[in-house]
Amino acid sequence: MDLLKKISFLFVFFTFVFPLYAFDVDELLDGDGLSSGFTHFLRIGIKTDVVSFSLEGDAGIFDKKERAVGEIQGHVTVSALQGGIKVGSKVFNENMLKFTSELIPLKFEGRMFRGEIEVHLKNSKLIVVNKLDIEDYVKGVINKEAIPSWPVEAKKTQAVLARTFAVYQKMFNPRSEFFDLAPTVLDQVYDGLGKEDVTSVEAVNATRGEVITLGNDPAKIYFHSTCGGTISSSAEIWKKDEPHLQELHCPYCTKSSLYRWKRNLKATDIAKKLGVKSVKSISTVRGKTRVDSVVVDGKKIPVNKFRELVGFSVIWSNDFTVAKSGANFVFSGKGAGHGVGVCQWGMAGMAAQGKNHYEILKFYLKGIEIRKMY
Numbered sequence: 249m250d251l252l253k254k255i256s257f258l259f260v261f262f263t264f265v266f267p268l269y270a271f272d273v274d275e276l277l278d279g280d281g282l283s284s285g286f287t288h289f290l291r292i293g294i295k296t297d298v299v300s301f302s303l304e305g306d307a308g309i310f311d312k313k314e315r316a317v318g319e320i321q322g323h324v325t326v327s328a329l330q331g332g333i334k335v336g337s338k339v340f341n342e343n344m345l346k347f348t349s350e351l352i353p354l355k356f357e358g359r360m361f362r363g364e365i366e367v368h369l370k371n372s373k374l375i376v377v378n379k380l381d382i383e384d385y386v387k388g389v390i391n392k393e394a395i396p397s398w399p400v401e402a403k404k405t406q407a408v409l410a411r412t413f414a415v416y417q418k419m420f421n422p423r424s425e426f427f428d429l430a431p432t433v434l435d436q437v438y439d440g441l442g443k444e445d446v447t448s449v450e451a452v453n454a455t456r457g458e459v460i461t462l463g464n465d466p467a468k469i470y471f472h473s474t475c476g477g478t479i480s481s482s483a484e485i486w487k488k489d490e491p492h493l494q495e496l497h498c499p500y501c502t503k504s505s506l507y508r509w510k511r512n513l514k515a516t517d518i519a520k521k522l523g524v525k526s527v528k529s530i531s532t533v534r535g536k537t538r539v540d541s542v543v544v545d546g547k548k549i550p551v552n553k554f555r556e557l558v559g560f561s562v563i564w565s566n567d568f569t570v571a572k573s574g575a576n577f578v579f580s581g582k583g584a585g586h587g588v589g590v591c592q593w594g595m596a597g598m599a600a601q602g603k604n605h606y607e608i609l610k611f612y613l614k615g616i617e618i619r620k621m622y
């Protein structure tokens with residue numbers, strides 16, 4: 249019911265308040281009938297709980313009723329007051345202000361952001377939200393998640409993944425009443441438009457509005473750097489069966505520098521990281537395709553906890569063997585990441601062999617469709 253209400257609210261808001269952004273008729277690549285009425289705006293919480301921040305640009309200031317209440321030119325400091333927001337030397341008795349620049353993106357703390365900057369006052373602190381078109385957001389994130397030199401079909405694949413992730417979070421799992429996504433690894437790393445380049449913009453434009461769906465909803469998608477040869481099912485890794493996240497053989501990620509890896513670690517260093525006096529033996533308990541838990545001197549630790557303690561960029565994946573070598577332990581592993589969903593080096597390998605982004609996504613994600621949402 250909540251979702252329905254939200255969707256109908258968005259529809260009314262969209263149709264009457266933002267007619268400029270009205271959709272084309274649903275132009276679906278597969279099947280039909282995906283959540284019409286979805287507005288393609290996202291709200292990213294770029295900073296929360298701050299007392300002040302710097303803003304730069306030529307922008308109009310609007311209150312929550314969309315009334316123009318002032319403007320800024322150049323650099324100003326925005327700060328929280330008891331019951332108001334101070335912009336430069338001017339005090340606004342408001343709990344929300346919006347800064348809109350028509351032409352040049354605003355600079356927040358020295359970084360450029362497309363779209364609008366909204367500021368909310370809560371408990372005498374500020375929540376800073378960048379509200380922008382999903383397409384502009386995707387342009388900003390794909391080079392944080394993909395290697396800039398990958399072929400354009402790999403970037404298109406990443407663009408559809410990033411867009412689907414954002415749409416899913418906005419519809420089903422927004423972070424707070426003020427914003428849909430965090431700008432960190434909690435969601436996707438987003439830092440404004442500083443990371444955009446020609447191929448990322450091309451990849452986003454070429455896939456405009458395309459979203460991965462399961463049934464009539466955006467799919468919850470997962471990707472990781474390198475599977476090392478085997479994609480694992482979500483049933484094995486997270487004990488939750490998802491139809492599109494199944495086990496499969498991936499022959500495409502061999503160019504990844506982490507396709508195979510080795511780490512030689514001192515037992516004393518491992519002990520320090522695990523917070524124990526010493527480590528005499530380490531062995532692994534495997535599930536169907538990957539390590540499920542690590543046994544250290546008889547004590548079982550879930551593999552992800554072990555990786556977190558020793559270091560996610562030391563023990564690169566959850567697929568490894570371990571052998572004792574004098575005062576050291578040698579970890580020999582395959583791939584990087586959790587191994588579920590799309591293998592990113594695999595998608596780059598498939599793209600290099602001439603596969604397009606639809607073929608790539610359908611290879612990794614079983615039973616999905618790719619539809620144009622707007």
Ligand SMILES: [Zn+2]
Nearest residue numbers: 498501591594
């Ligand atoms: Zn792979």
